[in-house]
Amino acid sequence: MSITNHPDPATLISFAAGTLSEPLAAVVAAHAAMCSCCRREIADMELVGAALLLQHSLSAQPARSGAAKPLRGRVARPGPGAAHAVARDRLPSPIARAYGLTFATIPWKRLGPGVLHHRLPLSPGTEGDLRLLKIAAGRRMPEHGHGGSELTLVLDGAYSDETGTYRSGDMQDVDESIEHTPVADQNAGCICLIASDRPARFKGIMARLVQPWTGI
């Protein structure tokens, strides 16, 4: 499987620096779980963070002095076969782990004709919106602009818009300058993970998508 659409490097830098908002970071983590190129990029960006942490002069803000307390205690040792049994599920492992879901157990709710969704809860007080979206084959989504950043990761099937076709593993990284009209694949439809850092804007999109049905 070859992934051709990756996050903007500026988005990956935010992710590596830990400044990307929670819902957007979730989608980048999900993409990274599917994309070894981006895992590699993120690791390189973390080297940049480390270099800056070490290099940055301490003179501007002297730290309070204090002695290191000697530590005694158990040392973690690698367990047998630690960590890397990677389950092959179409739901990326970060999302599966965080929400205790598998691709087969997503509790879809009908949002309108040909549109199902499942909203993934964010930490209290966190702005934005994170959800799984399942669009029936050939269904057209209304044209919309973006009030903030929006990230879409295709998990299954595909969709197309003015900028191209997005298939499983592909990420579309758009900001407020983009207007587009996504259409789900004619045969397979599309299941994607979608995040926005501006809830109001996203609700507007969703409302238009499901009119005259309600219930976001």
Next chain:
Amino acid sequence: MLGTAHDARPRLRPGPARRWGSMSDLLSRIVTDRSDEAFRSLFDEYRPRVRRYMLQQGADGDLADELAHETLVTVWRKAALYSSDKGSPSAWIFTIARNLRIDRIRKQRVWQELTDEHAASIPSEDQPADSMIDQQQRQIRVQEALRTLPAEQIEVVTLAFIEGLPHSEIAERLSLPLGTVKSRIRLAYAKLRDALEELR
């Protein structure tokens, strides 16, 4: 501080290369002899930096102390695990501090893996594991390349990584359009990446 738009001078120290070598030795000493002295060296080297990082991200003094301590205790506890994964020690410490900051200061779910988890998640047929030495070289290369960046590019990456500002807040802080901030970040990273590419 890089807090004001007119003060864009990079604050880089000369002669960092030696530091990476000593850091790597330090981690191996922590792994092998678990001496108080090794821990004290680690603590002396990193605690003020991690503490200041936490302060810049909005922690008060007590929380910054606590999180700096917790970062280094994690290093101490997991050093044996880490040595088997052969990443850059400093990147590992950075990712521990970053994740603690997201969890405890921003109080949000942490989606970023630690550096050692990355290394583990890369399938071996896809990407042969780098040796500790290679990672050390990559770290040094990044360090060198950073010093060749124009001040305005160092400024934006520092605001992102060290002060923890999202792109929109960097734009506000520097009175620049968001697009300019993003393109400076992309340019800076492209140069660093070129430098690393030579090692691949």
